Ligand SMILES: Cc1cc2nc3c(=O)[nH]c(=O)nc-3n(C[C@H](O)[C@H](O)[C@H](O)COP(=O)(O)OP(=O)(O)OC[C@H]3O[C@@H](n4cnc5c(N)ncnc54)[C@H](O)[C@@H]3O)c2cc1C
Ligand code: SF4
Ligand code: SF4
């Protein structure tokens with residue numbers, strides 16, 4: 086079967102020889118991407134072939150200058166993550182047929198990451214974040230003897246296997262919307278890893294971990310965009326791990342932060358009025374006495390005003406708000422008041 | 423540039439990182455050189471698990487006996503005893519580092535059955551055991567602060583006065599060559615699956631470590647022993663883990679019969695790998711295959727067991743041939759999987775070249791002999807990884823820093839420069855590699871004979887001549903992968919020759935070496951290892967070593 090592949094090419098040493106296709110400027114959705122252009126190739130492959138098969142075919146028999154990382158070809162080594170048709174995917178797990186749109190498949194390095202050459206991009210942002218969450222066990226003392234394991238329930242291990250399935254491909258991070266605007270955000274994969282160690286019954290530092298993940302750039306900086314859940318090829322669902330971490334952190338008493346205040350303010354507003362009071366949400370989240378923090382939100386407020394997006398000044402309760410309160414009572418826990 | 427360390431480890435798979443960690447613990451300044459990021463190493467592909475006699479009622483002697491029997495009595499029994507005795511503590515150490523091993527009802531480590539074993543003694547994490555071990559070990563490396571030169575490719579070893587004192591590394595991201603000097607080098611560069619087509623191995627398994635050591639003067643041993651795995655997916659050659667059979671999967675021929683009853687009536691599907699691979703090859707050759715395959719059937723295990731214990735292969739079958747194993751059997755066939763042979767080492771990982779150690783798949787201690795048991799390779803990597811790291815750290819205490827090496831750096835620069843400048847005449851690395859690997863599968867695969875092996879040797883000479891014409895299709899410096907592939911192909915050709923020559927020499931059938939012209943095992947003449955040492959001016963030098971036998975006299979092998 087014939088497939089057409091459009092490859093976003095980039096060579097820091099200079100340009101490539103002109104290809105058959107007319108060069109096209111690379112659109113830059115996020116401002117981090119250097120200029121690239123697309124080159125078109127045609128390959129003849131079996132119908133069940135994946136995008137990586139096409140790239141290898143090109144690299145081996147058409148154009149040896151095409152750079153692409155790959156090793157296992159079976160979604161286990163995490164090398165071949167890239168943008169396919171504008172989203173993060175593993176090339177070795179993406180069927181060409183399913184990704185052919187308007188007669189072609191477009192692949193490129195993710196614009197959110199530094200590009201090295203062609204489809205090879207820099208993983209430093211990924212690994213820095215990984216390193217930042219103390220990604221190793223701090224063993225609970227006493228460590229059992231040299232022929233003895235920690236006795237833990239299989240369910241406790243099973244609970245961690247979801248994260249342990251992570252192959253460090255970076256699909257989640259490259260499409261994370263919070264990371265797109267905030268380099269400081271620890272990111273989906275690293276926070277999933279953070280959960281894996283915080284929730285390991287053999288770890289001695291759960292409390293310190295929860296404290297450090299609750300700070301700036303941590304669990305509360307995720308915007309719930311779900312990109313990581315959708316793009317992860319291994320079902321790690323980082324957002325789910327982040328939500329579990331949030332619960333653990335709040336239960337452990339780490340509530341003095343914008344994230345928890347935001348959640349509290351959110352819940353309080355809904356409980357008391359049946360709807361969200363966006364006007365008080367921001368000051369309550371930043372803290373009423375945090376003047377600097379509040380001033381920092383001013384520019385956004387002005388922009389919102391200009392765009393006509395500022396919430397109404399007078400906040401009304403919805404009719405039958407008592408029933409909402411009852412729901413909160415039934416659920417119980419920290420928000421029932 | 424020139425960098426100096428005490429110990430340089432080439433390879434960041436389980437063997438390499440375990441070695442580096444141990445060397446660091448023993449006070450050495452250690453650095454790792456790896457052509458891919460550590461977690462991309464092929465150890466991550468190990469699905470089934472790792473063996474250790476940990477359970478009640480099991481004993482390391484029983485594990486050792488199974489290993490020796492599995493090896494068709496070619497393994498050195500002192501080394502096997504040592505590995506099996508140390509296995510429990512090494513596996514437990516990984517548990518203490520945080521590996522989320524499967525547990526039994528009491529919260530202790532739980533097991534599954536594997537081929538060739540008399541007891542269920544394989545410990546595992548779903549079917550991602552290798553990945554779980556590798557990631558945990560990588561994090562330990564981070565914790566210990568070990569320096570990693572990642573995406574650096576070793577082009578040659580540096581020797582000074584006959585001792586190994588470092589390596590030359592090509593930094594992919596800049597295209598620059600550097601000299602990494604060390605007082606000792608641990609070669610842990612993994613397997614050589616790309617020598618065969620099809621193979622279960624990753625594209626990066628190009629046997630660099632065998633060739634680097636061989637070129638530096640270290641002998642290669644047991645190179646004829648190439649393991650074919652009985653269940654690789656039709657077409658792509660992806661591995662369908664032995665754990666499937668461990669969990670109770672059936673192998674069926676075209677008539678729907680469990681044909682293993684004719685070959686291994688007791689162990690059935692769980693006989694040792696060489697036995698099952700030959701059975702399949704025979705079924706297919708006698709016309710009872712399904713399009714050149716047999717069928718792996720797990721339907722009777724039920725949806726829950728399949729999804730819980732075999733999720734990876736369920737996904738692979740679905741992704742790559744569109745078959746849902748819950749509903750249908752999958753076509754499988756024997757495919758090249760593992761190299762029992764390698765750089766000859768002692769039980770400390772030392773090779774015959776002073777300062778050069780080896781561990782992992784690239785090494786041959788020999789604990790696998792003629793046939794490796796499933797889940798014994800991960801064990802080999804961590805036991806002998808640890809031992810080599812410790813021995814290297816002890817060795818470097820009495821060694822002075824190397825001072826030379828710039829001449830080698832210059833000559834390597836020239837060699838690569840010349841390679842890049844070679845004009846294109848039609849030969850490419852991809853074509854020569856594919857012809858080599860197809861040829862190896864055809865003549866040096868499951869079944870072999872004199873005529874075929876001789877043909878293979880002749881064809882190899884032709885391939886070598888073609889290799890001299892291969893041009894590099896990329897002239898850039900940054901991430902020039904084509905250059906690396908050409909260098910890797912050079913390594914593969916060297917190893918291919920040692921495999922063919924050893925197979926020709928061994929005039930018997932033992933373990934993975936199945937000669938149709940010598941169908942019997944011949945202990946009187948061939949209970950010995952074949953070693954090949956490189957001689958740059960002529961054919962490799964052949965020597966032999968007796969097999970060390972401690973307690974188990976060779977017996978006929980039945981399953
Ligand atoms: C699909 C599959 C499944 C398997 N399942 C099991 C199992 O269930 N149980 C079991 O016991 N065994 C299993 N095995 C075998 C086992 O996984 C391997 O033998 C073992 O992991 C090899 O580990 P290693 O550390 O020696 O090498 P690898 O993990 O392959 O690492 C090699 C390292 O060397 C580096 N390297 C190579 N060449 C160079 C160079 N020129 N310059 C710099 N660096 C270089 C690479 O970057 C890499 O880091 C399986 C193998 C395969 C293929
Ligand atoms: S859900 Fe959160 S962590 Fe996941 S991609 Fe969106 S912002 Fe990032
Ligand atoms: S969480 Fe998923 S997407 Fe993110 S790095 Fe891990 S495997 Fe890749």
Ligand code: FES
Pocket residue numbers: 137154155156157158159160161162163164165166175176177178
């Ligand atoms: S090649 Fe390994 S994940 Fe795609």
